Amino acid sequence: MSYMRLTGYADKFGVHPGDTIKFYVNCNGPAEYKVEIVQIINGDTNPRGPGYIDKPIEASVNGTYKGRAQIIHGGSYGYVPDAKAFHVESFTLQCWIWPTAPKTHPRYWKHGAQGLVTKWSEDCGYGLFINEDGCLELRINEHRITTGVPVRDHAWHFCAATFDAATGDIVLYHEPQVVYALDPEIAPVETNLKVAIAHAPVPAALAAYVEKLAPEDPLARSSKPAGVVFAGKYNGKIDSPRICNRALSRAEIEMMKAGAQPGLTERRNSGPTGKLSECIVAAWNFSSGIDTLVCKDEGPYRFDAILVNCPNRGMTGYNWSGQNFDWKHAPQEYGAISFHDDDVDDARWFSDFEWTVPETGVKSRFYGAKLTTADGDEDFIPFWVVPRVGQETAKIAVMVPTISYMAYANEHVACNAGGAELFVYRVPIMQEQNMFLSEHREYGGSIYDTHTDGTGISISSRLRPILSIRPKYDHFLAQAPWQYPADLHLIYWLETMGYDYDVFTDEDITYDGLARIENYNVIITGSHPEHNSGAQLDALHNYTQRGGRLMYMGADAWYWVHSYHPGYAEKGRGIVTEMRRCESGIRTWRADPGEYYHQGTGELGGMWRFRGRYLHSVAGVGMSSEGFDVSSYFSRTPDSLDERVAWAFEGIGYDEKLGNFGLVGGGAAGLELDIVDTMLGSPPHTLAVATSAGRHTEAYLLVMEDFGFNQQGLDGTTHPRVRGDIAFHETPNGGGCFAFSSIAFCGSLPWNNCDNNISRLVKNVLDRFSMDGPLPAPPASAIKHRGRADYDPSPIEHQSRKARGEPLPA
Ligand SMILES: [Fe+2]
The missing domain is CATH 2.60.40 (Immunoglobulin-like)
Known part of the structure; x- marks a missing residue:
């Protein structure tokens, strides 16, 4: 191609x-x-x-x-540089495994054997594998010894292999943790092979094996370590791998499950027993240093393994009790690492050119x-x-939602999700980027995707080409720009309207906190800042409480908990972001039980809402529905006449259709929509000044976190919460928030050369919000006690009209 x-x-x-x-x-x-x-x-x-x-x-x-x-070189693994202690004559290899794709289709992109614990390359050395038929296999040089029994996927097995060079005796154990009725018994395979192990000068590998040493191959320079090409990237979990330098008895193997004892004193040896301490080559403890990229070896040689491409840690081990859900509180139950053959944390390419941005002259x-x-x-x-x-x-700053860009980075949903057509109510139209990424899984997926083995992707790195953060890229959901290219609608509008502004990214606000934003009069968001760090939300809260002004230009924001993995700090800010999809929210995959806590920061993942940070508390509105067929428009409500906010509608007639035009779905109200809900965090004095209530199709559905049981009537033709509300509220010290509550909204800004009522509304708000000093005080009559539960759940437009004694709209 x-x-x-x-x-x-x-x-x-x-x-x-x-x-x-x-x-x-x-x-x-x-x-x-x-x-x-x-x-x-x-x-x-x-x-x-x-x-x-x-x-x-x-x-x-x-x-x-x-x-x-x-x-x-995609796919995660661990490696330890070659060392004399690995050059054993006899050995025992053992570990627990929970494979997710033990047998792959011959047309699978990486069909073949998968390495578990290996010191093997090109028919030299030894190692434990799953072979291409999905059976456990021991390799010694060119010899293959297999159980011939397929390994069950998504189930724990204990595996071990012993080789005694003196006798040639080999035993291979494959022991499922759970045995079902009608499962055949799996006896250990015993055989004899008179062979001397030929040792190759290659690293020991976990979850892979060394395909070749290629120091001269320019394409191998981006492997880690450079010049060493790994293959056989394993899909699944490994727990408690061990290498010993003699053939252990079955009883000794059992004892060796306990691994090395950390710390030598007169009362403890490095092994489960004094005798066993003498044969340990390596005994890795994956439950140590979960927030790092190093697998601790507790054996005497300290063969700590370097992890490449950020496999998942903080994963439940073979011994997880179901009593503890946070790896920090029971690390001994989280001794598993989950590897995937399409993990990627850094493309590790060589730089082709670099630019030093001049100190002045580049805005x-x-x-x-x-x-x-x-x-x-x-x-x-x-x-x-x-x-x-x-x-x-400048007085104005655009907060570029780069965490959300990373969450959607190289997203494959259109190609991979069953029912994508139902989702968007049409045949998804692909871009060449979609096709390229389907053929190049090594470029990694997004946090919306699953790995090739079906487990969710919870890690996204920005050190790789991200083909979705590109101009001219349309997304299948919108059949229009989404995220980065969609936010350019706002940039085009700012440029066309002649505003001066700065930009900063989610990284900057996360690491710099309030200092990053406090000198701006107004912060403008992107169209869909869905994925956020806690430090970012803290900074925004402190900013608006101190008189800052926030213009929230989209919808479905402040939704998912993200954290930057601290293991990449030395490479720069924000290299790798992590997000786990837990028990609620709109999820394209769900984390397994016990695996809700981030491996990097140890914080609980999932929705901010279920961490006690309601979305609606950030800018006054929160996500309520989504649909991807066509967009609609907003109408002003009587609240828009309130003198607290009437300034925003100067030059806009009360009965005008707001945004019945646009480049995203044909209208300003569409894709994902936010509403005012005082019980979910909207301040009680929020004014809902425009709404799209009653104007959405059956493709629009209520978010699942807002209902407890399935029932009819959850779509845009019937459910009162399927709507977008444009909303305003004042914050203390002369601040304020204006929320436009629709992902499609910014797509209306450029319409008719920016001469339209959406543009007018945004201009009115921006001109006021960017003024120096506090916003003008609201009238004294607006100062009053308000309850939060004192809330009429009927559509805002009806509610306001009822309050004013006006007839309800037809
Ligand atoms: Fe989203």
């Missing part, structure tokens, strides 16, 4: 003036490519809008570069390195120039 021959990424999302950003490019085919740094202004190719717009930037890095191919904006070839290949590597804290250059 000759598409997507250019892909790339940068080492940073946000770069400060004066700092350097590095770019990594895979140019697979063309001899050379051209680089231009551009300001990216619009990314939507919809012919009803302004089309793709960029602005070339004079940059020292612009020019033509020699092309070279770079590949991603804080959305940028990209535009890569092109003479043959028409094209890719963009997005980044943002972000001022240093204290060196803000």
Whole structure:
């Protein structure tokens, strides 16, 4: 295939003036490519809008570069560099396994044997494997000894193999933890092989084996360690792997399950018994250092294994009791690591060019390195120039929802989810990026996807090409831009309307806290800032409480708990984000019981709502429904006439349809919608100033966290909570929040060259929110006691009209 021959990424999302950003490019085919740094202004190719717009930037890095191919060595594993102690004559290998894809289809992308505990390469060495038929297999040099019994998927098994070089005796054990009636008994395989182990100078590997040493191969340089190519990436969990340097008896193997005893004193040996301590080569304890990328070896040689591509930790072990749900409180029950053959934490490519952003003259904006070839290949590597804290250059700032971009990074739902057509009420239309990613699983999926073995992806790295964070990319859900390219609708509008603004990313606010935002008069969000760190929500809360102004431009925000994995801190900020989908919320997969706590920070994952941070408390509204067929529009409510907020509607007639046009679904109210709900955190003085109540189809459904049992009437044609509410409330010290409550909303801004009533409304709000000093005080009559439960659940429009004694709309 000759598409997507250019892909790339940068080492940073946000770069400060004066700092350097590095770019990594895979140019697979063309001899050379051209680089231009551009300001990216619009990314939507919809012919009803302004089309793709960029602005070339004079940059020292612009020019033509020699092309070279770079590949991603995906799939997670652990390794220990070669060492003499691994060069055993006899051995015992043992571990617990919970495989998820022990037998794969011959057309599976990585069909073949999977390594468990190996010191083996190219028919030299020894190791425990699952072979391509899904059976446990011991390898000694070129010899294969198998049980011939398939290993059950999603079930714990104890596995062990012994080899006595003196006698040639071999025993291979395969012991399911749970035995069902009618399961055949699996006897240990005993055989004899007179052979001397030939030791290759390769690393010991966990969940993989070394395919070859290729120090001269340029494509092997992006493997870790560089020049060592691993294969046989295992799918599933491993717990308590051990290597001993003699053939243990079955009873000794049982004792060795306990592993090494940490700490040598006069009362303890390093092994379960004094005698067993002498034969330990390695005894890894995966329950130690769960928040790190190192597997602790508690044996005498301290062969700590380096983890590559961030497998899942904090996973329930073979001994999980079901009594503890937090790995921090019972680490001994969390001795499993879950490996996947499509994990990726860093493409580890070599840098092709780098740009030092000048100290002055380059505004804080959305940028990209535009890569092109003479043959028409094209890719963009997005980044943002972000001022240093204290060196803000504008009163307005756009908070770029980069955690949400990472959550959706390289999303495969359209290609992989059963029923994607039902979801969107049409045939999903793919982009070339979707096709490319389907063929290149090593580029990794999004947090909406499942791994190739069906388990949920909870880790996303930005050190890889992320083909969904691109201009000109339409998403199957919207059949329009989504996330990054959708947020460019807002950027195009800010540029067209002549506003000056800064940008910063979720990373910046997470790490810098309030200092990052406190000098701005107003913060503007993206269209769908769904995934957030706790530090970010803290900063936003402190900001609005101190008089800051927040314009929430979309919907379904502040929904999922995210954390950046601390194991990547030395590579920079925010490299890897983690999110676990737990017991509620709209989930494309569900974490297994006992696996709700993040491996990086140890915090409880899932929805912020179930951590006691209701979505509606951040900006006044919260997610209530979603649907992906067509968008609708908003109507003003009588609340919009309240003098506390009437200024926002200057120049807009009361009966105007607000946003019955737009580039996303044809209207301003669509895709995902938020509503006011004082019982879920909306401040009791929130004014719902416009609503789309009653204007959505049966494709729009109430969110599942809002109901306890299934019933008819949950869709947009019947349920009163299926609607979007545009809402305003004041915050203390002259601050305020305006929430526009629809993901499609920003798609209406560019309509008719930005001359429309959505544009007018947003301009009115932004002009007021960006003013210096506190917002004008509300009238004295607005100051009064309000209960939170004193809430009429009927649609806001009806409620307001009832309160004013007006007739209800037809
Ligand atoms: Fe979302």
